[in-house]
Amino acid sequence: MLAKMRQKAKDLLSSGVVSTVIGYGEGSGNRVRALFIRKPDDADKLILDERCVQNLAVYLTKREVRALGRPAVVARVPVMRTIQQLMFEKQVAEGEVAVIGISPDSQVLDFPDLKSMAEYVSAIPFELSADEKAAVEKLEKMTAGERWNFWLDVLSGCSKCYACRQSCPLCYCERCTVECNQPQWVSVPSHGLGNLEWHIMRAMHLAGRCVNCGDCFRACPLEIPLNLLTQKIITDIADKFGGADEYALNAFKPDDKEDFIR
Amino acid sequence: MSEFEPKIIAFVCNWCTYAGADLTGTSRIKYASNVRIVRLPCTGRIDFMLLMKAFSRGADGVIVSGCHPNDCHYTSGNFHARRRWIVFKSLLDFMGIDVRRIHFAWVSAAEGAKWAEVVNSVVNDVRALGPYDGYKNLAPIAADWRIQDAG
């Protein structure tokens, strides 16, 4: 379906519907990189294979990218979910972005508008894969002490390079709270405390928003499984609130479970 | 060194629990002096990071308390807070943070006795757990604070 995708990109550019197509291209050393296609002829540089998993929606909120004019994005399901979430959060409006959708079985999807894309992607159940579930459960089964040591161990190498944040399409805030020093919400040094506070805050800020694209984990130079945290929250929200809310943390049910409150 | 006395920080809403704690006072019901209350307008105002900062400041236990469901002065602040706590508490537990040190309660303005009971039971529980060294040792700076407190 590669050809169809390239043709679609070409059409979008040549018709002037978009000025940029954000897709995947060959990088150095068998790596895939994000490709910004500006001319129809360059569309043939686009590739699509199992290595193409980066969440390209991350570029949609960047000032520099916006300056290029209206973009189209090559979007697998997690990317489409991201765009849906960005729409909900008023960061992307209908008409601002075109989507070259890629279905789970790698078919190219045509969407007349973002609304139809949102409908399409909403129909696909949002849940963790069996492997992801197993990983969360494995940790849940440990004792609290074991979990503590586990996180102390995996976070010990974190140098707070913030690659996780940069790669995350939903971490679009222009001034991240971690940079706030009045008050200093997150301890600056990358010692145990600073790292823990950062990762707790990151996870909580993504609670109810994260689309589980996995880019944070892929971006981490130390391969810290920090997406376990967001995955845990995804299962919690589904289990405890039924997952029906658009954003679980600004909604409530009067009978939300409160067995832990005395 | 005498018996370990835990440091407990309580985040409470102004309308129910703070007033309830006032009633504890006017009723002259005694409770452990280990607790320090931080007054906020509503449980909805309680940022989850405040809880983390309490621990980093050397707290051994934290109480979060506000109005009973349906009694919120602002109608729904406590409902929002409760959702946040559900997610947050589970996340902390998942990270191995000792959630036995975080206590959530609804204490109304009429429940002066309950407030004393909550404080006493939290102080006893946390005293039994011992100092939260695991957290305090995360950063060298926390130890400095403790020295300052002792002096």
Added chain:
Amino acid sequence: MTKIGYYPGCSLLGTAREYDESLRAILPRMGVELVDVPDWNCCGASSAHMLNHELSLSLPARILSSAENKGITDMLVPCAACYNRFVMTIHELNEDSKLRARVADITGLDYRGTIHPLNILEFLEKRTDAVKAATALPFERNVACYYGCLLVRPPTVMKFDRSEDPRTMDDLMSAVGANPVDWAFKVECCGAGLSITSPALVGKLSGRIIENAVKSGAEAIIVACPLCHANLDMRRSAINKAAGKKYTVPVLYITQAVGLAMGLKEKELGLHRHLVKVRFPADRGAAQAPTHAQPAADSEPAQTEEA
């Protein structure tokens, strides 16, 4: 066949034999089989309760523990007095962990709290459909359902039915075709424990109950407690002496009434063991509901003879 734990209690082996007999007679019709609590002892009755608090908990606790060890979860206790002791014991042990430890030390047995005692009314109510299905000869009589103290009080602990105006037995009797009368002494005290020591007093207390039942048009009084039965049946002469009347209204265990409705023989149900003959006015096929304002003027002569 459903198996269910069974604690008959001392009375059902003695003065209340017919209660045990009639229960065993009706059970097969409901597909229930009894599993006796092994080597059970007396619950201590009101005597332990009156004199020694720890003893009054330890005797039932021993029974509860041995039942639990046998794997019994639901335990049928037909005697209302024993049942009351069990529920009270469980309540106290659950409320107070120190007491629980103390009792465990006394009995040398661990009470886990997995057992659930059932009184006869609860037990039958759950099987109302089976009882209805097995009804062959509707018990078409005006009956006064007498609950006594022990099933319903104290309400905060017993948590059974409405403590002032219970309905369970009335509903069961309706299910087997009887007409339960609306009367005022459903939960009055019959004098229970004074049966042996102060028969005259019992005569007075139980007499009021019989009087109100008869005035309300009852042709039979239905009970669910051996103590109530003992007082209303065995003490009838004392009652009549105190009242200056000759009440002949029979007193039946609920199991006997249900058994009659199932078409069982009087002997199977132990009716011959009663002091007051179980006899009904023969001319009446179906029961007529007496109107409330006219307290059963028609049935009274049949039930009372001037002494």
Added chain:
Amino acid sequence: MSRIGVFICHCGENINGTVDCAKVAEAASRVPGVSHSVDYKYMCSDPGQSMIKEAIKEKKLTGVVVGACSPRMHEPTFRRACAEAGLNPYLCEMANLREHCSWVHEKSEATTRKAVDLIKSMIEKVKLNQPLQPIKVPVTRAALVLGGGIAGIQASLDIANAGHQVIMVEREPSIGGHMSQLSETFPTLDCSQCILTPRMVEVAQHPNITLHTYSELESLEGFIGNFKAKIRNKARCVDEKLCTGCGMCAQKCPTKKISSEFNAGLGMRSAIYVPFPQAVPNKPVIDKDHCTFFQKGKCKVCEKVCPTKAIRYDQEDRIIDVEVGAVVLATGFDVLGTDFFPEYGYGRYKDVINGLQFERLASASGPTLGVIKRPSDGKVPETVVFVACAGSRDPAKGIEYCSKICCMYTAKHAMLYKHKVHEGSAYVFYMDIRAGGKMYDEFVRRAIEEDDVKYVRGRVSRIYEEDGKLVVKGADTLLGHEPLEIRADLVVLATAGVASSGAEELAQKLHVSYDSHHFFAEAHPKLRPVETNTAGIFLAGACQSPRDIPETVSQASGAASKVAGLFSQEELTREPLVAVVNRTAPPLYSTCTGCGLCMPACPYQAIEMEEIRTRDGTVVKVAAKVNPGLCQGCGTCVALCRVKAIDLQGYTNEQIYAELMAL
């Protein structure tokens, strides 16, 4: 650099008895930024306040911390003192050394240490306090009165007579409330309807009062001075403009055996009905649950007989929007239901009735035209037993409180009975006689001395029927606690007054507090008895707790004068403790990302989106903005904002953080 003044109050021995106040003041003086620290016996006294004022002027203080009682007690006092000395009042904070420290802990070093901590923490907070200016909001000069009983009637008339608009909402088809059901009133025995109905008519005719009967409050939004209410006018199925109140419809209605609410179940009414002859408005409603046409699709007799063709079967509920500046809650009370007294056979025996039913029996307009007849067979009872405290003062039944009115109306009932049945016997079982009030005790004595009502001190244990009589088993605790039995013909239970049905839902709708019995809570039990916790909402009558007519009327007038006071100003000042979304220099303009996730969390819909424009009008950013008139300052949005773009004045992130870090 901050120049903070610290003032430690001894509160006599209340604080100083447990906390070493001098030591606290001394410890505070060593905190960087503190330039003045003293302790004094009574800070709230005039000399105490003067100390603060002088220190502010002399030491040029930039902030004040008062360590004293709860800020809920004296924060306004000290803030006012600061303002008088020229310091912005919001630069003053209190540390709660009394309720949260000295009163709840033993005298010890640890308690003093805690006091020091509390002071230090407030010092750090106050260093970051900003001067704030009160918010001004306009006032809509119209009042919403909920409830059309005597409380609502009095409040409405008073407000309307002061020249303001009143919108009165009553859920029943007529105004009048429980007072219209009463026969005669204590202690004067004047006829209730005779004194009430003129007031009802006055309400209906008053040019400043808009009456909505058979209506309920749907929702209330907004805040003091600026409420928006939705009122549901339930469909009467009668065109009120055309209807002349001739009564033909009710007369011809074939469904007549419906238990009458007005007669407390002792009389019957038709499916289309006016609750009672003096009803205001005198317009019928169709009770759809019992109307043959609505239930079976056939009948329409009323339509046929109506001379003005006013019947409208297809009428639908209408929702009306009104804007008001104040609300008076006057929703009254109910009497306890039959479920509570199985031992008295209430609900089981027809001749065991409640006090309200007795009122109807004794009322000349009642089902027996004022002749006392027992419901079961219509006989005049020879012996009547009145049982006081039926449900009241009975923690086991969940009601600990005294219903306050029963002692008086029971004496009245017994008296009325004896006046009507001279040869009859009246017994009153009571625990205490509570007859405080002008001419009240005299009234009770009259019942006992002149009308020979037998008062028996004791509670009734049980009532049962035997031989056509009600056997009342009681005891006389004045006579050696002997049990006694009275065979009565009629028993009247003085059932507890309980909160009106739906009171809890209404309170939640209005955001007012209520107690565990669902009675609405006053803002202060002594000093603010007619106000609620929610500014602009006032209380009148038995919705607050059971009370009699004189007390209800005075409270209603009190609430009305509060409303009139509020309406005497064109605008209100409000505390500036509201949320604010930051605005920063370009190119950021605000750290707010405009994600809008805070909006649904706001209970007051106070957050909106604002387009930030450059001077030439180009939109450079869309960011959240808080309407300070609507914001009540809960701060839920603040905790929700990931980027901390919203902050709450008076409880800013920086302040709370500093406070916490000093603990």
Added chain:
Amino acid sequence: MGAITHSRKSNSLPALLQKFTGVAVSRCYQCGKCSAGCPLAEEMDYTPSRILRMLQLGLDGHEDSILRSFSLWVCLACETCYARCPQEVDIPKMMDFLRAESVSRKKVNPRGRDLLKFHQTLLDSVRYTGRLYEVGLIAGYKARTLNIFQDLMLAPRLYLLGKLKLFPHFIKNRKSLSRIYEKTGA
């Protein structure tokens, strides 16, 4: 006339009652509902609310009168009082306590001694056989109280009706019962 010479001594009856059973006599507001509903009030020398009043007031001689009263023995623990008490005073529990005190202080009412003996006989029977043996109970009780002829007429009839067994049933593990009796000091 009674005089008040002590108030709230820690060894006063009300204080002991509260300590061991949690029943606070101050809860009682003297409405008399317990006495009104008590089926045995007429037999009592002091009705329940009066006992509570005496405990509340604590005049000299009150405690002694209570402990020597017949009320303690005629009370059947039918729980009617407690079920209806508006202040939830657990009167039956109070009666249990007062009865035990009366026994331990050797102040049992002469008319109560019969009842005490009855209960003791019953408990003895349970102690040695494990179960209640009705013939033994009646015989033992009648022997203890010398009321040999009371109920003499009833027993043969009961026997004929198959209601009385001539021999007691012994449970197997009687040792476990001895242990219970020893440990509870019964």
